[in-house]
Amino acid sequence: MKTETSTLAQSLQTSTPRLKKSERGYTADMEGYMIIFLVVCFIVIAFVLGLRDKYNARKYLLGKLIKNYGNPPARQYKADDLDHVTGYFKNHPEDAQIDDITWNDLGMDGVYKRLNYCLSAAGEEYLYYLLRSPRQEDDFKSFEDQVTFLQENDEDRRKIQTIFWETGNNSRYSIYDYIDYLENISGTGNTRHFVMIALILAAIGFCFVNFALGFIALAILMLVQIVSYFRIKSDITPYLVTYGYVMRVIKSIDKFSGIRAEVFSEDIRELNAISKEFSSFRAGSSILLTSAQTNSSGNPVDLLLDYIRMVTHIDLIKFNQMYKQLMAKRDRLDKILEITGRIEAEVSVACFRASFENGYSIPEFTGDSYVAKDLIHPLIDGAVANTIEAKAGVLLTGSNASGKSTFLKTCAINTILAQSIHTVLGTRYAAPFYRIYSSMALKDDISMGESYYIVEIKSIKRIVDKSKTPGNKVLCFVDEVLRGTNTVERIAASTQILKSLAENGVQCFAATHDIELTALLKDIYEIYHFEGDVTDNDVKFDYKLKEGPATTRNAIMLLKVLGYDENIVENAQKMADGFLEFGSWEQSTC
Known part of the structure; x- marks a missing residue:
């Protein structure tokens, strides 16, 4: 009996530990499954929340586009918001573009902001280029057809705006700036990276022959890879912004296929053809570009892939491959930016017209006279409309603060708008094509040691010189001719300069306080004036243009x-x- 009891006790003692061990294993397995489950749940939740945020953002955008259509842009600009907009313009120089003096004289940065409804960098840059590149011949048919379509088809216009919103902006720098910087990158070959990957694989294989030596070799190779990775990655990181923006632009082409409008069919076909040329650029780009660069929803898997990137340099290898493809296809990328930028600029023109409903007209390019009816300035609320018809130059006199400078700017800005966005803020505009220049808001140049008068005569000289070159008639705007010198010499020099401009075929709109000029130039220039009513306690202006010289001071x-x-x-x-x-x-x- 004792023997049986002892045997049973020993059996219980030996079986009890085995049961506990099994329970511990089961518990560990459950903990592992739970961790995996939680990680999967985290990834799924992050993905779903990303989709939700994107859906809500899109919904908010559509609501804003519907609500704000027909209103001026609501955007508030920061100091560096316009730093990038000159990129396309600087890389596409043409004859007869608006020079810096004229652009600044007329306050065209303000006009650009009033016109800018763009949501992507490509659109903003092309719109700026458009305003600074007035056309010299009447080739607006396709442009006008597309703008009219966008005005008449709200849903398609908003679809296109959504595409550009998803493309977004690059940064404070133009993509052309980054591409120029890319040219200076050295060491874009992949031979070294492939050699290191081969050595790592060899070290792993050697572990099965001699684990200790193989593991040491593998550790050293991985350490070298990680150290060099951060050094190289820090050099290329600034350029990943460019890659990410290029990817978003190329991906946006796929979405344009949903626009079935015939007026855009040729553009969409060309975009699709170019997109195919970038297929190898797109393939595997996610290895290099994280969600931050591609502007998509968050993806926690990227955190895990970072370790693989550090050891294998696969993202650096892809960077070099994409670099070579991008450099080889710069002209094709430029074409994508041109087409997409133009389409969004046309969206802006449609929105701009809607904000001046019944207050704009389509220009007529005809005849040799400047005919403008009910012109207004785009930046002045409640602006007084004025009408003018001039076959020759115009000499404008009038009281101080009566509206002479504003009228000159109104004519100049509307001429630029007519030849750039095919839109005039007035009931009629009929004129030939011009090359447009001004000399108005000049300042002395302290850095060059030049007085106001020197700056002024240099500014006018550039107009005289331009009039002697081939091209369309020059239309220039001069405010207070030669104000920087004494009266006698000013009148004498102004008379001869204005005569010379007329003799060289320049149509000059000039404002002056020197009434004497109206008598000296009445046979060459058409005379108009503004005037005001000054009483003992107040001064009132009607800001209406009148024929003849001013009669009051x-x-x-x-x-x-x-x-x-x-x-x-x-x-x-x-x-x-x-x-x-x-x-x-x-x-x-x-």
Whole structure:
């Protein structure tokens, strides 16, 4: 009996540990499965939340596009928001483009902002190029057909805007800047990377022959790879922004296939053909470009792949392959940016027109006269409309603050709009094609040691020189001719310069305070003026253009309106009246 009891006790003692061990194994397995389950759940949840956020963002965008259509752009610009917009323009120089002096004189940055409804960098850059490159012949048919379609088909317009929203912006720099920088990259060969991968595989294989030596060799190779990886990756990281933007632009081409409009069919066919040329560029790009660069939803798997990238350098290898393809197809990428940029610029024009409903017209390019009816300035709320018809140049006189400079800018800006976006803010515009220049808001150049007068005569000289080169007629706008020098020489020099411009076929719109010029140039220039009504306590202007020279002066009366001492005002008026009567300041001195 004792023997049986002892045997049973030993059996229980030996079986009990085995049961506990089995339970521990089961528990460990369950913990492992739970961890895997939680990781999978995390990935799925992240993916679903990413889709939800993208859906909500798209829904918000569509609501905003519907609500804001027909209104001015609501965008608030930061200091560096326009740094990149010159990229396409600088890389596509043409004759008769708007030069920097004219662009700044007319405040065209403000006009660009008023016109800019773009959501992608390509659209913003092409729109800027469009405004600075007035066409020199009437080839607007396709442009007008596409803009009209966008005006009349709200749903298609919003589909296209959504595509560009998903493409987004590159950064504060133009993609052309990055591509130029890419040319300076050295060491883009993959031989070294392939050799290191081969050595790592050899070390792994050697582990089965001599584990200790194989493992040491593998560890050293992996350490070398990781150290060199961070060094090389830091050099190429700035350029990944470019790669990511190029990828988004190329991927957007697929979405254009959903636009069934005949007016865009040729553009879409060309985009699809170019996209196929970039198929190898796209293939495997996710190895290099994380979700941050491609602007897609988050993907936690990238964190796991980072370790593989560090050891194998597969993303660096792909970078070099994409680099060679990008450099070889720069002209094709440029064509993609041209077509997509133009389409979004046309969207902006459609939105711009809607914001001036019944206040714009399509220009007519005909005749040799400048005919403009009810022109307004795009940046002035409640602007007074003016009409002018001039076969020759125009000499504009009038009171201070009566509207001369604004009128010149209104004419110049609308001429640029007519020849760039085929849109005029007025009820009619009929004129030939011009090369457009101005000399208005000049400043002395301290850095060059040049006075205002030197800067001014250089500015006008460039217009004289341009008039002697082949091309369309030059239309120029000059505010206060030669204001930087004394009266006698100013009138004499201004007369001869304005005569010379007319003799060289230039149609010049010039504003001046020198009434004498109207008598000296009345046979060459058409004379118009603005005037105001100055009372003892106020000054009122109707800002309406009138024919003939100005008959009133208000500079001294404005002193009184602004509260100057009465003695200053009265004595100044007596001096002016005395000079007009006697022709001498000595006889009019008070």
